[in-house]
Structures are given as C-alpha cells and as structure tokens.
Amino acid sequence: MTEEPGPPAVVRRVGIADVAAKAGVSVGTASKALNGRGRLRDETRARVRSVAAELGFAPNNVARSLLTGRTFTVGVITTDSYGRFGIPVMRGAEDSLAAGEMIAFLCDGRDDPIRESHHLRKLLERRVDGIIVAGRRTDPRRPLGDDLPVPVVYAFAPSSDPDDCSVVSDERGAARLAVEHLVNTGRQRIAHITGPESHASARERATGMAEALAAQGLEPVGHPLFGSWTEAWGRFAVAQLLRAKEDFDGVFCGSDVLARGVTDGLREAGISLPTQVGVVGVDNWGLVAEAARPPLTTVDLGLEEIGRRSAELLLEAINGRPSPGVHVVPGHLVVRES
Amino acid sequence: MTEEPGPPAVVRRVGIADVAAKAGVSVGTASKALNGRGRLRDETRARVRSVAAELGFAPNNVARSLLTGRTFTVGVITTDSYGRFGIPVMRGAEDSLAAGEMIAFLCDGRDDPIRESHHLRKLLERRVDGIIVAGRRTDPRRPLGDDLPVPVVYAFAPSSDPDDCSVVSDERGAARLAVEHLVNTGRQRIAHITGPESHASARERATGMAEALAAQGLEPVGHPLFGSWTEAWGRFAVAQLLRAKEDFDGVFCGSDVLARGVTDGLREAGISLPTQVGVVGVDNWGLVAEAARPPLTTVDLGLEEIGRRSAELLLEAINGRPSPGVHVVPGHLVVRES
DNA sequence: GAAAATCAGGAAAAGGTTTTCTCGACCGAG
DNA sequence: CTCGGTCGAGAAAACCTTTTCCTGATTTTC
Known part of the structure; x- marks a missing residue:
C-alpha cells in the first residue's frame, strides 16, 4: 500500500x-425544466431537456438526497448468506422497490x-429510507434494534x-x-416426515397437518417423524416406516x-x-422438485410474494403509513406428478 | 393512492x-475531532468524542459524499437473478468490499x-464509485457501456x-x-458427459480434458457427450455409454x-x-454434491474467490490503479467419495 | 388606458459535512 | 520587551440540487 496513488x-x-x-x-430554471416543476414556456423546457440529453446529464442524486432527506434507498439485511430463502425474498423485494424507483443495499449478516x-x-450512516430484515428460518428473531430512525420490516423470520x-x-x-391435495387424490393414510422439532417450521407444519387431517376426519399414520432437512433422513425415515409395517398411501x-x-x-x-403412494413436499425448489422421480408436487410458500409484500409495506411505512403486526402470505400448491 | 399522507x-x-x-x-472543530484531522488538544478531541457517543451521533454520509465525491458504494449487477453462480460471487465481493468500508447495491438484470x-x-445517478457485473455463464458478454465515468469489473462472465x-x-x-484426480486414483479409460456445446464452459472443459488426457498419454473414451445440464441427461448419457458397450472406469x-x-x-x-467407476463433477455445489450417492468428488471453481478478487480489483481501479485484462482464478479439487 | 392578474424566469437559501484559511494566544529566543 | 513560531480553534467556502420568493414583462379586465 505504499505505492503512489495514480491519477x-x-x-x-x-x-x-x-x-x-x-x-x-x-440553474433553477434548468432544474424546473427537467423535473416538470414551476412555470416555464414549453419551448424553454424542451430546449433544456434536449441540451441535457445532448450532454448526457445525469442528476446527482447525492445532492438531491441531501436536500430532500430521502435517498430512495433501502437496506436489506439477510441472515442466510443469500441462501435458499433469502434469494427469492430479495428478488420479490427488488420487484416492488424498483416500482418505487428505489434500490437496495444488500448486507449479509x-x-x-x-x-x-x-x-x-x-446503512444508517448512508441514510437509507428503510430496512428489510430477511431471515432464514421461521423462528422469531430478536428485533434489529430499538428506536431506529427508519422503518423496518421483517421478512420470513418475524420479529419477536x-x-x-x-x-x-x-x-x-x-x-x-x-393434506387436502393428498386426500383429494384418494389418499387416506398419510404419514409425515419432516425436519428437526427445534425448528418452528417443522412444528407448525406438523400441527397444521394434524389439524387438516382432523378436519377431514382422518387419523395420521404414526407420529410425525422429526429428523433433519436432508435426503438421507428422508430415505431413512421411509425405511423406518416400511420396517414398522405401517400401512400408508x-x-x-x-x-x-x-x-x-x-x-428415492x-x-x-x-x-x-x-400409483401406490403419493408424496407432497414444501418449498417448490425448482432444482430439487423437478429433478425428483417423479417430479414433486409441492407447496410453494410464496417467498417472492413475501419479498414483494415486505417491500410494499416498507414503502408505505416510509411514507408515514406503518402497518405494525404480523402479515401472513398464503402459499399455493404446485402440482407435478408425485 | 388518494389517501392523505401520514405524519x-x-x-x-x-x-x-x-x-x-x-x-x-x-462544527469544524468537531469534525476534526471525530475524524482525527487537524491540530486539537487531546482533551478537546476526547470531549467531542464522548459527547458524540452520548448523543448517538452518526455522520450523514450523504453530505460527506457530496463533498468528497466518493460514496463508498458500488453497484453489483447480476444477470442470473442471484442464482447458482451469482450468489457465491456476491458473497466474495461483499467480503472484500466490507474490508474497504464499502457497501453494495444489488441489481438483478x-x-x-x-x-x-x-x-x-x-447506479450512476447514485454516484456509485464502481460497478461489478456478475454473469451467469462463462461466455463473454457485451460490455456494460462505453465511456462510463466509473470503473467496471466483470466477474465470471468476461467482457467481450x-x-x-x-x-x-x-x-x-x-x-x-x-482428470488428474481420476488418473491418480487408477482410472485409465475416462468418458466425458457435459452440457450443451453452445456453452463456452462445456467446450472449454472438454478441451481441457482432451489436453489433460494427452498430457497423461491417454485416449478419451468416445467423444464428449454434449447435452444439457440436467440429471436426466446424466442418466441418459450413462445408459448410452453402457448400450454402446464402452469400456470405461x-x-x-x-x-x-x-x-x-x-x-444414479x-x-x-x-x-x-x-469401486468400478470413478466420477468427478464440477461446481462443488454443496447441496448436490453431498446428497449424491456416494458424495461427489468435484472441482470447485472458486466463485467466492472470483468475487473477492473482482472487488479487490475494483477497489484498486477506484483508487486510480486499474488492471485491465482477463484475470484467471484457479479452482481446486474437493475430494469426497466418488 | 390603467390596474390587476398572470407568466417566465432569476436569485439565493438550504441541506450536513469537510477543509482551507485565518486569527488570537501563548511560547521561547534574542 | 518584542518578534517569530507554534498551537488550538473558529469562520466560511465548497459540494450540487431543489425550492421559495421575487421581479420584470406581458396579458387581461374593466
């Protein structure tokens, strides 16, 4: 680092x-001409605009932000290194943000x-207008901080x-x-294989399944099999079901x-x-669901929609209309062949 | 949108x-105290700093940027919706950027x-100091634009x-x-199954394999089998090899x-x-490589390193020391069981 | 034909920080 | 005792737009 800095x-x-x-x-007039403000002759407006185009003028948003106090910028803090869940949320958020002419800083927590x-x-030093916190698990997380000077929306992982x-x-x-899909396709004896019981999502899905079965007047096959979110556990759990001679379809x-x-x-x-057994997953992770044999029928949790909705709520909050509380985004079934 | 804007x-x-x-x-003195500039009594400096801490002062970087012309901000434009390749590159880039106290805008092209x-x-309106273009394929891409006012680094997909x-x-x-790994583990008759010939990466890897085999004095088994980047093609190609009664290990x-x-x-x-056949992949995509049976030995292309290096080169360019040309980042083998 | 209204555009402040220039006070030296 | 030098700190310009207020000129209205 001792080298001379170049030109x-x-x-x-x-x-x-x-x-x-x-x-x-x-300059004042030019500003008005370019932003469509003030009272100017059409001819003047047009002349300024054509000169601006000719010179390739791009307004300095830094100066503009300093004046208006708005940067049209939000921060997105993810906790999962832009992994499986953060990405679709990001993409959805970017969609909504772009509609508001905003742009996102991405930070990996x-x-x-x-x-x-x-x-x-x-982010605060750069005067972002708001912050989205995109989590990786559905378990509630500690809030980002208290008394922040900008609105915050928690996506996927709710604030505690x-x-x-x-x-x-x-x-x-x-x-x-x-469950409804399985029942509608004629299944009556349904088992549940899932991730670690320490994950809220595993617990909630198990509960939801029990409720749905009850609503249909059905009994579950055995207890939910909690394990890990891996293929190996999936295979192992199947072997376990078969060994126990459980009757399931x-x-x-x-x-x-x-x-x-x-x-597998x-x-x-x-x-x-x-034919003999129907399988439904959760995530609609294209790569996995489509490569499975047969391709998986699965529930899409609507992660992009969560991102979009988060950004919309954030924009509203930035404009002085906050929506405190937990907002639930529904998922939808993606029917493939399993 | 007709509702009254809130407070x-x-x-x-x-x-x-x-x-x-x-x-x-x-204010001038306060600025000097906080930034360690100018000549001030230690006592004054300390007092200002403690007051700043007490008040929770965070400098307004917008004002600072306006003055210095630097925003300590870069833009990252990805072309693959933060997919398989963009993500690790991003993460690597963020690593290097954070070291320079910089932060990245993420845009999905x-x-x-x-x-x-x-x-x-x-991005230019927001006066980013530089831009990273993260591609999805290794095929060269059209430059972002000519005569841009900030340095640009192309990551993964080079500029044409x-x-x-x-x-x-x-x-x-x-x-x-x-190839060297396969040969070192005793394989002599090696086949190549890969993606579409229209992809530069497929062509380059096939060429590289031919060169490596030649260097070892070996002949390839048949021609490279070009297809698509899918599991289905992998299975199909194997069947084709077996049907042709190719002898390969x-x-x-x-x-x-x-x-x-x-x-599979x-x-x-x-x-x-x-035992009978050794398999080596490329990408070191944890999810896939570890779930395969047996877990895959594979070549890691060093995507994170590409991201890190890109950001480093960008920072250098921003400081007036550009490094034009193509910089190649080596990969490394990750040995698992296949 | 004069007062009023409208029109088109200019001048200047504001926004928060950094940096340069300036200035007074104090020190030691001659 | 005065002069030059150093030290510590303040005043003000600068960064680039936007926006408010203002002014001269033109048009409209009785």
Whole structure:
C-alpha cells in the first residue's frame, strides 16, 4: 500500500450548471425544466431537456438526497448468506422497490449479531429510507434494534416483538394444502416426515397437518417423524416406516429435499409412485422438485410474494403509513406428478 | 393512492452541529475531532468524542459524499437473478468490499438489456464509485457501456472487450484437476458427459480434458457427450455409454447436477461406485454434491474467490490503479467419495 | 388606458459535512 | 520587551440540487 496513488481519474461530470449555461438559463430554471416543476414556456423546457440529453446529464442524486432527506434507498439485511430463502425474498423485494424507483443495499449478516449491527450502522450512516430484515428460518428473531430512525420490516423470520412489522409464510396453511391435495387424490393414510422439532417450521407444519387431517376426519399414520432437512433422513425415515409395517398411501414431507429422499427410498423399495403412494413436499425448489422421480408436487410458500409484500409495506411505512403486526402470505400448491 | 399522507415521521437526527454545540466547539472543530484531522488538544478531541457517543451521533454520509465525491458504494449487477453462480460471487465481493468500508447495491438484470441499462442509470445517478457485473455463464458478454465515468469489473462472465477488466474461472484447469484426480486414483479409460456445446464452459472443459488426457498419454473414451445440464441427461448419457458397450472406469462430468444423474444411472445399472467407476463433477455445489450417492468428488471453481478478487480489483481501479485484462482464478479439487 | 392578474424566469437559501484559511494566544529566543 | 513560531480553534467556502420568493414583462379586465 505504499505505492503512489495514480491519477484521480478526473472525469468532470456534467452538472445541471453545465446544462443551464448551454441552454442559456439559470440553474433553477434548468432544474424546473427537467423535473416538470414551476412555470416555464414549453419551448424553454424542451430546449433544456434536449441540451441535457445532448450532454448526457445525469442528476446527482447525492445532492438531491441531501436536500430532500430521502435517498430512495433501502437496506436489506439477510441472515442466510443469500441462501435458499433469502434469494427469492430479495428478488420479490427488488420487484416492488424498483416500482418505487428505489434500490437496495444488500448486507449479509451471516447470523452474527456483531456483523449485523455493523451493517446496521453503515446503512444508517448512508441514510437509507428503510430496512428489510430477511431471515432464514421461521423462528422469531430478536428485533434489529430499538428506536431506529427508519422503518423496518421483517421478512420470513418475524420479529419477536409483535408490534414490529413482519411478513411471514402460512406454515399451517401449507400443511393444509398438502393434506387436502393428498386426500383429494384418494389418499387416506398419510404419514409425515419432516425436519428437526427445534425448528418452528417443522412444528407448525406438523400441527397444521394434524389439524387438516382432523378436519377431514382422518387419523395420521404414526407420529410425525422429526429428523433433519436432508435426503438421507428422508430415505431413512421411509425405511423406518416400511420396517414398522405401517400401512400408508401418502407422505407429507416437510421440505422438497426431504421429499426427494423419500421418493428415492420408496422407489428403491419397489414401491411405485404415484400409483401406490403419493408424496407432497414444501418449498417448490425448482432444482430439487423437478429433478425428483417423479417430479414433486409441492407447496410453494410464496417467498417472492413475501419479498414483494415486505417491500410494499416498507414503502408505505416510509411514507408515514406503518402497518405494525404480523402479515401472513398464503402459499399455493404446485402440482407435478408425485 | 388518494389517501392523505401520514405524519412525516419526524425524527430529527442529531447532526454534527448538535455535537459541536454540546461540546462547546465549532462544527469544524468537531469534525476534526471525530475524524482525527487537524491540530486539537487531546482533551478537546476526547470531549467531542464522548459527547458524540452520548448523543448517538452518526455522520450523514450523504453530505460527506457530496463533498468528497466518493460514496463508498458500488453497484453489483447480476444477470442470473442471484442464482447458482451469482450468489457465491456476491458473497466474495461483499467480503472484500466490507474490508474497504464499502457497501453494495444489488441489481438483478435478469438477462434483459433494457433492465440492465435502467439499473446502470440508477447506479450512476447514485454516484456509485464502481460497478461489478456478475454473469451467469462463462461466455463473454457485451460490455456494460462505453465511456462510463466509473470503473467496471466483470466477474465470471468476461467482457467481450479484452481491454476491460474481467475475472474468470480456470475452465481448462478445472478439467485438468478432474482428470488428474481420476488418473491418480487408477482410472485409465475416462468418458466425458457435459452440457450443451453452445456453452463456452462445456467446450472449454472438454478441451481441457482432451489436453489433460494427452498430457497423461491417454485416449478419451468416445467423444464428449454434449447435452444439457440436467440429471436426466446424466442418466441418459450413462445408459448410452453402457448400450454402446464402452469400456470405461471413470467419468468426468461437466457439472455436479450432471454428475448426480450419472451416479444414479450407474448405481441403478448395478455398477458400484467408486469401486468400478470413478466420477468427478464440477461446481462443488454443496447441496448436490453431498446428497449424491456416494458424495461427489468435484472441482470447485472458486466463485467466492472470483468475487473477492473482482472487488479487490475494483477497489484498486477506484483508487486510480486499474488492471485491465482477463484475470484467471484457479479452482481446486474437493475430494469426497466418488 | 390603467390596474390587476398572470407568466417566465432569476436569485439565493438550504441541506450536513469537510477543509482551507485565518486569527488570537501563548511560547521561547534574542 | 518584542518578534517569530507554534498551537488550538473558529469562520466560511465548497459540494450540487431543489425550492421559495421575487421581479420584470406581458396579458387581461374593466
């Protein structure tokens, strides 16, 4: 780092003053012409605009922000390194934000509170108009901080403070959709293979399944099999069901990865899908669901929609219309062949 | 949208003027105290700092940027919707950027030139200090624009202009690593199953494999089997090899997804892995590689490293030390059980 | 034909920080 | 005792737009 810094890359950018000078008007007038404000002759307006275009003028939003106090910028803090869940949420959020001419800073919190608060400080220094916190699990999380000067929306992982604004998926509803699909396709004896009981999503989906079965007047097959979110556990759990000589014709899996393990396990045990057993997963993770044999029927939790909704609520809050509380986004069933 | 806008959320933030007033100094002095500039008594410096901490003062970076012309902000434009390749690149980039106290705007170009140039304009308006373009394929891409006022680095997908700064993976090197591993574990007759020939990465890897085999004095088994990047093609290609009664004891697959299809195909044909046939993939995509049976040995293209390097080169360019040309980042082998 | 209203555009402040310039006070030296 | 130098700190410009207020000119209205 001892080397001499090179030339400072002088690219004097054209400012509104250059436009004004060339168009023969004052900067104030030029500003009005470009932004459609004030009272100006059409001819003047057109002249300024054409000069601006000719010079390739791009307004300096930094100056504008300083004046207006708005940066048209939001921060997104993810906790899952832009993984499976953060990404679709991000994409949805970007959709809504772009509609409001806003743009997002992306920060990866990596589940580390220190990193997170460091990012938070950086975002506030840059005067973002609002912040979205995109979680990785559905378990409630500690709020970002109290008394923040900008609105915050929690996406996917709700804040543990019910007065914060959170947007979450409908976990029980997802289970209900899965069960109803299985029942509608003639399944009566349905088992549940899912992730660790320590995960709220696993618990909620199990509960939702029990409720949905009860509503249909059906009994579950055995207890929910809690394990890990892996294919290996899916295969293992199937073996367990078969060994226990459980009589089942449907399996609701807590995730697509799990479901893939389950389909492999069943197929390799000589059980034909979907003839003998129907399988439904959760996530609608294209890569996994489509590569499974047969392709998986699964519940899409609507992650993109969660992102979109979060951004919309954030924009509303920025405009002085906050919507505290937990907002639930429904999922939907994606029917493939399983 | 006709509703009355609510109260404008008045949270008068504490500015440096507040700190200065409470510390009994001028704003200029306060600024110097906080930034360690100028000549001040230690006592004064300490007093200002403690007052700033007490008041929770956070400098307004917008004002600072306006003055210095630096925003300590870069834009990242991805073309793959933050998919398989964009994400690790992003993460690596964020690593390096954070080290320089910088933060990234994320824009999803979605392979649409219109969207892309829209994002570009937004980024320039916000006066980013530089831009990283993260591609999805290794095929060269059209430059972002000419005569941009800020430095640009192309990550993964190089710019078609060789004078631009691009950071790419070592595709041939990856093939060489795979082949050498197979040979070192006793394989002599190696086949190649890969993606579409229209993809530069498929062609490069095939070429790299041919070179590596030649260097070892070996002949390839048949021609490279070009297809698609899917498990189904992997399984199908295996069946094709078996039907043609090709004698092979190793397969180099153009991707992990493909390799997973290949392992499934081989296993279901009664061939034991890795005893009879060794398989090596490319990507080191944890989810896929670890779920395969057996877990895949694969070449990691070093995507995070590409991201890190891109950001480093960008920071250097921002500081007036550009590094035009194509920079190749080596990959490395990740040995699992296949 | 004069007062009033409208029109078109200019001048200047504001926004929060950094940085340069300036200035008074104090020190030691001659 | 005065002069030059250093030290510590303040005043003000600068960054680039937007916006408010103002002014001269033109048009409208009795």
